[in-house]
Amino acid sequence: MIIAYDGSKYKGWQKQKENDLTIQGKIEAVLSKMAGEAIQLVGCGRTDSGVHAENYIANFHTKCSFSTDAMLDYLYEYLPEDIVVKSIEDVAERFHARYNVKSKTYVYRLNTNKFRDVFNRKYSYHLADKLNLTEMRKASEVLIGSHDFQSFVNSRNSDKSTVRTINYLNINEKDGLVEIEVNGNGFLWNMVRVIVGTLLEVGKGNLKPTDIEKILDEKKRWEAGPLAQAKGLVLRDVQY
Amino acid sequence: MIIAYDGSKYKGWQKQKENDLTIQGKIEAVLSKMAGEAIQLVGCGRTDSGVHAENYIANFHTKCSFSTDAMLDYLYEYLPEDIVVKSIEDVAERFHARYNVKSKTYVYRLNTNKFRDVFNRKYSYHLADKLNLTEMRKASEVLIGSHDFQSFVNSRNSDKSTVRTINYLNINEKDGLVEIEVNGNGFLWNMVRVIVGTLLEVGKGNLKPTDIEKILDEKKRWEAGPLAQAKGLVLRDVQY
Known part of the structure; x- marks a missing residue:
């Protein structure tokens, strides 16, 4: 299934405690009622509290005899x-x-105009700073390719590899609205938002593009920039 | 002053009873506190409950010594x-x-895709019908120019003229999202939404473009189409 959601009022994709408001929890409840059996969704990954999705992918197994069209109508209702x-x-x-994900594309939206946009206020991060996009693009080039992204992850200690590959990272601007589009073979917890927070430090002049290599090498979270707000982030697509 | 607002939770522009949530009421309260005197706003017109604005114009008189920049910052805060x-x-x-308005531009947004758009759900009217845009454009041509729009107004009886001039009416479509942009020298109560409701009847095949002339001639509200939902309407610009 392909799912779009406005994550503003949810505690992310993944089901937590029984009464928590999560995307997975909401869909599983409706699906299970429809099927008359407990349905568990396998999602393409976690999205954090407040993060949105245009095309999130999940799958499930069921004995339910509904056609996929009938399921779609039931869920929509x-x-x-x-x-x-x-x-x-x-x-x-x-x-x-x-497991079958080949890569994912995320988009982070920034509003760099003086005032917030009342219509996009829930789907973009508003900062009034003028950003040096040329420097941000130079910094983003350092991130492309395979690297150990330990410095860009908010995680508990783990034995698992923190090496990931970023295939592309584009920064586009129009009328003060900046979109950072990043595609990679996988993303660690908070990785996209820490990348954005770090690029913002470069855009504001607090870091230089040449600092990025050092940040990667140090493998220390505190070397990178702060976590950018969740509401600016949207999962655009997943490739299989 | 130029104002943008998401009208979703407001009872329109115009101040009503003391406790009603209106755009005018909200801004006047902040301005009056800032100025230390009761400020009354003169707005460019009423917008209905739930209608949005990208560039609403209002003016006021004050003895307050704040610079316009300082006022702007105070209001933003x-x-x-x-x-x-x-x-x-x-x-x-x-x-x-x-009084000084020369013309106004409104935009009405329709989502004609099968499912609602979670990100635009508060700023567009979702109808799953396929619309015949060619027929709608033919119908819109009949409306351009000066006409008595009595059939397109939800109003109490009044001696005032219901003749208005529509300068242009454009219908554009992209990816199932239809935008109806209309510019005129003035709009009667609900007129844009009744025009949209009538064009939708044409788009669905319930009315023919040639029926529009008859509807104008009849001067009866019930001849025209239903009132389109408020949330799809936005005041884009006002010309002086």
């Missing part, structure tokens, strides 16, 4: 207005929405 | 996040935001 399942299709039994 | 005063400039003493 019973899900809240900030979650829409846009399509459902049958996949191979072995398909796994997380 | 104390207004709620869905109302932003974008600019303030000194004007001639005789300027009147309503």
